[in-house]
Amino acid sequence: MLRAIAPGVHVHESEFLMSNTVVVEGDIGVLLIDPGITTGELEDLGRDLQDLGKPVVAGFSTHPDWDHVLWHESFGDVPRLGTAECAASIAELRSHDDWPAMIAEGLPPEYADEIPMALLGRITGLAEGTAQIPWDGPTVRILEHRAHAPGHAALLIEGARVLVAGDMLSDILMPFLDLDAPHPIDDYLDALTMLEGQADAVETVVPGHGAVGGSEHFRTRIQLDRAYVERMRDVLDTADPRVSPGAPLEWLPDVHRWQVQRLTERGVIGER
Ligand SMILES: [Zn+2]
DSSP states (O other), X not given: OEEEEETTEEEEEOSGGGBEEEEEEOSSSEEEESOOSOHHHHHHHHHHHHXXXXXXXEEEOSSSSGXXXXXXXXXXXXXXXXXXXXXXXXXXXXXXXXXXXXXHTTSOTTTGGGSOXXXXXOOEEOOTTOOBOOSSSSOEEEEEOOSSSTTOEEEEETTTTEEXXXXXXXXXXXXXXXXXXXXXXXXXXXXXXXXXXXGGGOSEXXXXXXXXXXXXXXXXXXXXXXXXXXXXXXXXXXXXXXXXXXXXXXXXXXXXXXXXXXXXXXXXXXXX
């Protein structure tokens, strides 16, 4: 089901990890951001778009993780865009003969059979430094940075004042750092500062996973995410409710400990 969150902007929430698809209405059709997740949900979304009466004219993936590069034939064969680095990253993965198996390894078992692989990851990279999505619709600015994943981009739908955060600024997930990046901590903090710089332009924030928030949530989530990363950097325990005992997602504290362990092993942060 599509839910309007701002003029000309709708969200579809999937069952898996509260994944958000964003639909932006343009002049002749819609821009589809990170459509997901299961075949049934994508078919539902296709029907909702039909009811809206506008075809899909473009897609955008905020980053190259499997749950953000899905597609369904009912959306049509239109340009599916991402940053140059996002496209290069998923193209590299797809260059392996056994890429479907490589992706299948990381899928949540309870959804694995329902996730459509056929059109996964066919992303066209925009030229480096492209400032806005090229399409017939409202201005959507691309805020590329290096937190979470290669080529990760947040999008600012200017007129509607909506920030699509990709896998950042979630109320249910703490920051997932790109553990293989040369500077995962600095990258994340830099990205938060960059997003914070947009605060006056943001009335609504849509995380890749979790609840849509208002401008006050945008600000508090930046603070919470920054505190999480800074305490990790400073080798301090965290009081982040998303990874503390009683966390809403019971497996998340384990991911937190694993992040700490990997960064410690790499020498990115000091020993505990
Ligand atoms: Zn995600």
